[in-house]
Amino acid sequence: MKKFITAIFTASVIALSAPSVYSADDVVMSNSGGVPSLRGLVEISDVNQSEALKKVPREQHLMDRNYVQQPPLIPHSIRGYQVNLNANKCLSCHSFKNAGAMGATKVSVTHFITREGTTLSDVSPRRYFCLQCHVTQADAKPLVDNTFTPVDSLR
Ligand code: HEC
Ligand code: HEC
Known part of the structure; x- marks a missing residue:
């Protein structure tokens, strides 16, 4: 169990420190949680007004x-x-x-x-x-x- 927790911890540290293509500003501006879609890091309401x-x-x-x-x-x-x-x-x-x-x-x-x-x-x-x-x-x-x-x- 302890090994498992250590493995998860190590994995998240690596994931969090991985270099990102998007700047922190982009991530803050979008509600996607930083997950880029084909649209990029913009709100759907910016590109497609309802x-x-x-x-x-x-x-x-x-x-x-x-x-x-x-x-x-x-x-x-x-x-x-x-x-x-x-x-x-x-x-x-x-x-x-x-x-x-x-x-x-x-x-x-x-x-x-x-x-x-x-x-x-x-x-x-x-x-x-x-x-x-x-x-x-x-x-x-x-x-x-x-x-x-x-x-x-x-x-
Ligand atoms: C309180 C009663 C009532 C409810 C609830 C109701 N209707 Fe109606 N509906 C009517 C009446 C009365 C007419 C006829 C009005 C007219 O001919 O001008 C009508 C007409 C229609 C027509 C046109 C029919 C035709 O003659 O070609 C459609 C389609 C329709 N309603 C769909 C719906 C749908 C879908 C819902 C639910 C989201 C709904 N109605 C809920 C009373 C109701
Ligand atoms: C899959 C599509 C579809 C759904 C779902 C649907 N309808 Fe229809 N409805 C039609 C079509 C197409 C017509 C016209 C051709 C026909 O009579 O089948 C029609 C006709 C009608 C008419 C006119 C009948 C007449 O004699 O002129 C009424 C009233 C109506 N629908 C009410 C409803 C209500 C209420 C519901 C939900 C319980 C509903 N429909 C669900 C497609 C649909």
Whole structure:
């Protein structure tokens, strides 16, 4: 045991005294703990600013879908709506059972189909995390140019 501790101690002394390519200033400026990534020793927020959060009105008119198979956008605010192991707030309005009373659209039956093609009597696990596909509507400028138009017969 004693030998082992001595070995660890020696190893750390060697590691700590090893010459570094980065100066102490670089290390202090970055939160990476001195571990360089492909980006170098800079904060990700310095090279890639995140977008400001969009304003999502509490309720708005549902925007048309741009193509068949597009997950419809969410025309209402979802602030505080939890989806986790124990609860799915979305289904408290959108499940077949509750949709009528809540005046909400039922999830489509495609949401009951597993990846093996079996139709379940409830939402399939692969459709449980609604926000994987559905996003709230916002007045947002497209991030990249897009010239997509649907074929005439499917407009
Ligand atoms: C309190 C009830 C309620 C909850 C909770 C709720 N919704 Fe809704 N949702 C509605 C109602 C009502 C509409 C219909 C509004 C309309 O057509 O203008 C709607 C519309 C939608 C639509 C558009 C459907 C269409 O007609 O094409 C989507 C998508 C949607 N909600 C997704 C979600 C998701 C995802 C969540 C959870 C993060 C969620 N909703 C939580 C009530 C709810
Ligand atoms: C893997 C992607 C995906 C997930 C996850 C998903 N959806 Fe969808 N959803 C879609 C697509 C695609 C459509 C449109 C085509 C269709 O009906 O299958 C749709 C359609 C809908 C519609 C409109 C149905 C109609 O009749 O117009 C509602 C409402 C909806 N989803 C709610 C939900 C809720 C609530 C959840 C979470 C329990 C959820 N979705 C999870 C992709 C998804």
